[in-house]
Amino acid sequence: MYVIGERINGMFRDVRKAIRKQDKAIIQDLARRQMEAGAWALDLNVGPASAEEVKVLLWLVETVREVTSAPLAIDNPKWKVQSEVVPKVPGEKIINSCKADEDALDQFVPLAVENEAYLVGLTIDQAGVPAAAEKRVELGATIAAKAMEKGLPTDRLFIDPIILPVNVSPATPGSVLAAMQQLTILADPPPHLLLGLSNVSQGCNERELINRTYLVMAMAAGMDSAIMDPLDTALMNTAITTEMLQQKAIYCDSFLDAYRMRAKAAT
Amino acid sequence: MKAQDTAQKWASAVSTVTIGATKDEGGTRGRTVTVGGAGGLPWLAYEGDLGQRPAIAIEVWDAGAESWPEELKKQYGEVLSDPVAWAKKAEEFGADLVCLRLMGTHPDMGDRSADEAAGVVKAVLAGTQAPLIVWGCGVEEKDNEVLPKCSEVARGENCLMGTITEKNYRTLVAACLADGHTLVAESPLDINIAKQVNILAHDAGYPLEKLVIFPQTASLGYGSEYVHSILERGRLAGLGGDPLLRQPVLCDVGAEAWRAKEAQASEEVLPGFGPAEARGPLWETLTATNLLQAGTDIFVMRHPKAVGLLRESIDRLTSAAAAGKA
Numbered sequence: 001m002y003v004i005g006e007r008i009n010g011m012f013r014d015v016r017k018a019i020r021k022q023d024k025a026i027i028q029d030l031a032r033r034q035m036e037a038g039a040w041a042l043d044l045n046v047g048p049a050s051a052e053e054v055k056v057l058l059w060l061v062e063t064v065r066e067v068t069s070a071p072l073a074i075d076n077p078k079w080k081v082q083s084e085v086v087p088k089v090p091g092e093k094i095i096n097s098c099k100a101d102e103d104a105l106d107q108f109v110p111l112a113v114e115n116e117a118y119l120v121g122l123t124i125d126q127a128g129v130p131a132a133a134e135k136r137v138e139l140g141a142t143i144a145a146k147a148m149e150k151g152l153p154t155d156r157l158f159i160d161p162i163i164l165p166v167n168v169s170p171a172t173p174g175s176v177l178a179a180m181q182q183l184t185i186l187a188d189p190p191p192h193l194l195l196g197l198s199n200v201s202q203g204c205n206e207r208e209l210i211n212r213t214y215l216v217m218a219m220a221a222g223m224d225s226a227i228m229d230p231l232d233t234a235l236m237n238t239a240i241t242t243e244m245l246q247q248k249a250i251y252c253d254s255f256l257d258a259y260r261m262r263a264k265a266a267t
Numbered sequence: 268m269k270a271q272d273t274a275q276k277w278a279s280a281v282s283t284v285t286i287g288a289t290k291d292e293g294g295t296r297g298r299t300v301t302v303g304g305a306g307g308l309p310w311l312a313y314e315g316d317l318g319q320r321p322a323i324a325i326e327v328w329d330a331g332a333e334s335w336p337e338e339l340k341k342q343y344g345e346v347l348s349d350p351v352a353w354a355k356k357a358e359e360f361g362a363d364l365v366c367l368r369l370m371g372t373h374p375d376m377g378d379r380s381a382d383e384a385a386g387v388v389k390a391v392l393a394g395t396q397a398p399l400i401v402w403g404c405g406v407e408e409k410d411n412e413v414l415p416k417c418s419e420v421a422r423g424e425n426c427l428m429g430t431i432t433e434k435n436y437r438t439l440v441a442a443c444l445a446d447g448h449t450l451v452a453e454s455p456l457d458i459n460i461a462k463q464v465n466i467l468a469h470d471a472g473y474p475l476e477k478l479v480i481f482p483q484t485a486s487l488g489y490g491s492e493y494v495h496s497i498l499e500r501g502r503l504a505g506l507g508g509d510p511l512l513r514q515p516v517l518c519d520v521g522a523e524a525w526r527a528k529e530a531q532a533s534e535e536v537l538p539g540f541g542p543a544e545a546r547g548p549l550w551e552t553l554t555a556t557n558l559l560q561a562g563t564d565i566f567v568m569r570h571p572k573a574v575g576l577l578r579e580s581i582d583r584l585t586s587a588a589a590a591g592k593a
Contacts (some may be wrong), residue, residue, distance in 0.1 A: 250504050250512065252462035261466065262510055 001239045002041065002192065002225035004073050004094070005034030008060060011049025019049040019056055024063045033063045037230035038240070038260045040256075041094060042068070045075035055079070057085045065090055071118065073227070079107055086115050089158060094118040096227075097160060100139035101125045109209040114150050120145075120158040120194060122228075123179070129162050131171070136161045136179035143187045155192040158225055159183055165202040166210065173214060177221040184222040197228040212238050219246070272524060274314040278508035280306040281318055281564075282476050284449055284515050285396025286364060287592045288425040293447075297396030300363050302479075303515030308502065309562035312588035315506075321559060321581055323574055324364035325357035326521050329387045330371030330379065336531040338547040339453065342571050350387050351394040357525055358397050360571040361578065364427075366400040367391055372413045373404035381416040388417045400567070402429040402451075402463045408446065411438040418442035427451060427565075430481055433464050440471045443533040451483045451517060456490070458497050458512075479565065480514045486523040486530070487554040498561035518558045521569030524551035548572035556580050 007030045010016050018026035031042055044060045046053050053076060061072060082095055097120035098108035099164035105121070112119040121143035123136040130136050140159045147157045161179045166170040176195070182262050184190050195218055201210035212235050215226065219242045230236050240259040242247055252258055283303040288294025300322050302541030305316025332340070332347040346352040353363045367388065371379040388401055401417050403410030415438060417429055422445075431439050436452075443450045452468060454461035461482055469475055482497045498516055505513030524530050530550035533543050540546060551573035555566055559580055568574050 250462055250500065250511065251459045252466060252511070253459070254463060254466045256464065257464055257470075258509075258511055261469070262508065 001219065001243050002194075002232050003039045003122045003236070003239065004037035004043050004194075004225065004227045005031075005037075005042045005230045006043050006044060006045075006196075006227045007034055007229060007231060008064070008200065009045040009075070010049030010056075011045070012047075014046070016049040019046070019060075022059070024066070027060060028067045031067050034230045034259070035070055035205070038236050039070070039230040041071035041073055041092075043073040043075050043096065043227050044192065046078045046080050053081045054084045054182045057081065058088060061089050079104070082108070083111060086111060086117060089115075089117075094120060094158070096120045097122050099124045100142050102142075102146075103114045103141065109146055109150040112156065113150060118156045118158060119147070119152060120160055123159065123161045126152075129164065131175070131215045133175045133178035133182070136175065137182045140179070140191075141186055144191055147191070147205070148187065154187045155189050157185075158194040159191050160194045163197070163214075165204060166200055167204050173217075177217060180218065180221040181208050181224055192225045193223045193225055194225040194227065198227045208232060208234065211235060211262070215239060216242050219243070274311070275307070277307060277315060277506040279506055279510075279513055280304060280316070281502070281505060281515055281562075282513050283319060284477060284479055286400070286425060286427045286428075286449055288423060292425070293423040294425060295392065296398050298398070299425070300398045304561065305502075307506065309560060310588050312591055317585070317588055319564070320585065321563060322363040322565050323361070323577060324366040324565060325360060325362035325571075325574060326366045326368055326567050327353045327357055327391070327416060328368050328370045329384065329585070331373070331376040332370075336525055336547065338531070338544055339525060339569055351390050354375045354391045354395045354397075358395055360574055361563050361570045362397055362574070364400055364565070365391065365395055365397045366402060367402075368402045369413060369417070370404050372409055373493050374406060374409060378402070378409075383419045384413045385416040392421060398426070399424065400427040400429065400451075401567075407432075407435045411435070412460050413441040413446045414439055415577075418446045418448055422446040425449065427479060430455070431464060431468060433460050433467065435465055436464065437471055440468055441474045443477075449477045449479065451479050451481045452514070453483065456483050456485070456493060456497060458482070458500055461497075461501065462509075462511045465514065469511075475510055475514065478514045481515050481517045481519070484518045484520060484554075484558070486527045487550055487557065488529060489523070489527060491554050491557050495557055495561040498558065498563065501563050515564035516562065517565040517567065518555075518563045519567045520555045520558065521567055521573070523549060524554040524573075525569060548576070552576040553578075559584070 009143035046056045050056045059216045069091050073094035073096040075096045098104045161176050163176050180193050201207040281303045285299050285301045287296040287299035302319050304318030329350045346356045355565045357365050369384045370376040372384050395439050404413050426448045428448045430453035452464045485491050501512045548570040555577045
């Protein structure tokens with residue numbers, strides 16, 4: 001499971017404060033702790049903390065790079081921001097994200113190829129978030145086709161079929177699972193399937209329980225990566241256990257520690 | 268019609284372990300032996316680096332070999348009662364390593380003391396050039412007395428010490444950390460426990476890169492294919508990135524193969540099975556060659572004929588792999 005740690009996001013009070021005060025220590029502590037908890041990569045999102053998105057993202061990159069060489073996900077929907085920031089990110093990077101329409105893909109896929117970056121493609125187009133699973137699959141196929149056409153290897157591509165909160169969009173969790181089952185057979189090797197996991201419980205009660213339960217359902221349907229909170233130990237342990245049950249890792253009595261050791265060895 | 272390219276891309280490689288230390292490195296060995304390092308499935312040179320050539324260790328006992336089968340005893344004669352002479356004979360037979368098994372310390376086989384055992388280790392080191400494997404008698408309490416003493420007298424020689432298990436690892440880990448030796452991690456034909464022993468050693472401070480996995484071994488006809496499958500699963504996991512299963516593997520072929528009645532018994536006892544002098548060494552050879560295909564990195568062997576045949580197999584696989592790559 002590729003865990004992309006979500007905590008360095010300006011919507012969190014501590015991060016918002018750190019950004020405004022240029023306090024490196026808070027950001028670096030979050031980076032370190034997420035990596036120790038087993039994250040594979042770290043998401044960097046300015047959120048509502050500042051209007052100077054490029055400047056703050058570059059500051060976040062520099063700050064985090066002082067403590068880890070893990071892949072960094074640049075979380076911003078704007079071409080203007082991504083095209084300025086991505087070439088300046090040292091080491092492994094993930095462009096998070098671009099939509100599934102032709103024009104966006106024609107810009108973002110070459111950006112990923114030129115910078116040897118990973119790309120997250122969202123199954124959203126001009127018409128918005130699809131209601132039906134079939135439309136999600138269709139848009140996913142569009143993204144994968146464009147990647148292959150422009151020379152982005154599918155193992156550098158993440159497709160995100162967009163999960164929505166279950167209270168406002170009750171059919172979506174099921175629709176996303178159905179879409180993922182079909183998206184896994186899009187190419188060989190298949191693209192990664194990613195979700196912003198916390199969205200499923202946005203505005204709901206029992207958020208951690210909902211996230212944890214949907215994580216298992218999604219992994220069983222073929223999700224191999226998630227933007228999630230690695231500091232939620234129960235959530236991480238559930239991901240590690242699911243992976244072991246899927247035989248992606250061989251069991252041993254200390255299988256939880258073994259996963260975190262593996263994550264550490266990879267850093 | 269072009270054959271499908273079946274080569275896989277792997278995230279990781281088998282780790283490499285070096286045994287022995289030359290004068291420049293703080294020891295007295297004439298050479299060192301390095302094992303492991305394969306970058307793909309066993310012998311598939313088109314998929315990845317083959318890594319280091321598998322090494323052959325010949326087993327030497329400090330005492331108690333009177334119980335060995337006749338066909339084996341014939342090969343060694345008088346040296347069976349003199350571990351230093353025996354180790355020299357092993358070198359003559361072409362051993363890459365000597366595996367000194369301290370069976371004389373076993374409570375039922377002489378119960379020799381830690382000091383006596385350490386004396387043998389010292390004498391064997393003085394009398395030979397080959398890197399040394401030091402192996403206990405298998406009784407935990409005794410090994411915990413004997414092996415640290417042996418580890419101490421061999422400090423600087425970078426021996427491969429054996430073994431640690433899931434239930435008994437702290438003593439030998441501490442000794443090997445203090446004296447700079449590499450370590451054999453043993454599990455009972457159980458890949459889950461193999462992983463667990465490595466994580467326990469790691470948590471006790473021992474580096475994963477200095478471990479050798481010993482999954483135990485079974486003879487031809489008595490489960491060697493099960494050992495093969497464990498090696499296969501372990502190699503797949505290690506190449507796939509599991510840091511706890513990427514260590515090189517040791518198999519104890521001689522001891523297991525010669526336990527089989529098919530290896531030992533005369534033709535009177537087993538009519539139709541052919542003469543014992545041919546049968547025994549072949550039983551050991553075929554146990555070894557099966558495990559060679561599965562990716563074994565260190566073989567502990569007994570019969571010189573089996574050693575020779577195994578070496579020929581390694582030569583043939585190595586040149587075939589090189590040719591296949593061309």
